[in-house]
Amino acid sequence: MKSLSYASLCLSALVLVSGCGGPSAEFPTVPVSITVTYKGSPLEGANISMVNNTTHSKPVVAIGRTDAQGVAKMSTPNSGDGAVKGIHLVTINKYSTTETAPAADIESDDYDPDSASNVAAPKSLIPVKYTSLNSGLTIEVGDTAVTKTFDLED
Structure with a gap:
């Protein structure tokens, strides 16, 4: 179950980071902590992405995943470092997970190649x-550590 959420986080990071460099000494990072609530309760297991393209020649991304208290410590590809300074666009996602069905036996007389397409797609657990x-x-990141809360609603 957790592998789908982890895969979602990795996919988000891959999509956002492709072609994007991590920060260098030229772009120092600042610690960033984000708390996410949905309908007043902490949102555990949500994947957060921050994209900064306001102060750099190409986007610099930070990602994080919320814990049981809805808190995520953000990080660039250099693990645990925070985010670069500037204004960031933020995305938050959390999807339902389903148990993966066992692989079909393609040697079986009952094998139906079209049945694999009937697997339900993950459903967003927050407004898309x-x-x-x-x-x-x-979120704006300046010279000092940032703590921000996003209260999501329908």
């Missing part, structure tokens, strides 16, 4: 508007 860079969620 928060999964887009156009979500309206932003």
Whole structure:
């Protein structure tokens, strides 16, 4: 079950990081902690991405995953370092997980190659508007550590 959420986090990071460099000494990072609540309760297991393209020649991404208290410590590809300075667009996603069915035996007389396409797609457990860079969620990172709370609603 956790592998789907982890895969979602990795996919988000891969999509956002492709072509994007991690920070260098030229772009120092600052610790960032984000708390996410949904309908007033902490949102555990949500994947958060921050994309900064305001102060650099190419986007610099930070990602994190919320714990049981809804808190994520953000990090660039250099693990645990925070985020670069500037204004970041924020996405948050959390999807339902389903148990993976055992692999079909392609040697069986009952094998149906079309049955694999009947697997249900993961369902967003929060409004899909928060999964887009156009979500309206932003965070500004300055010279000092940042703590930010996003209270998500339907």
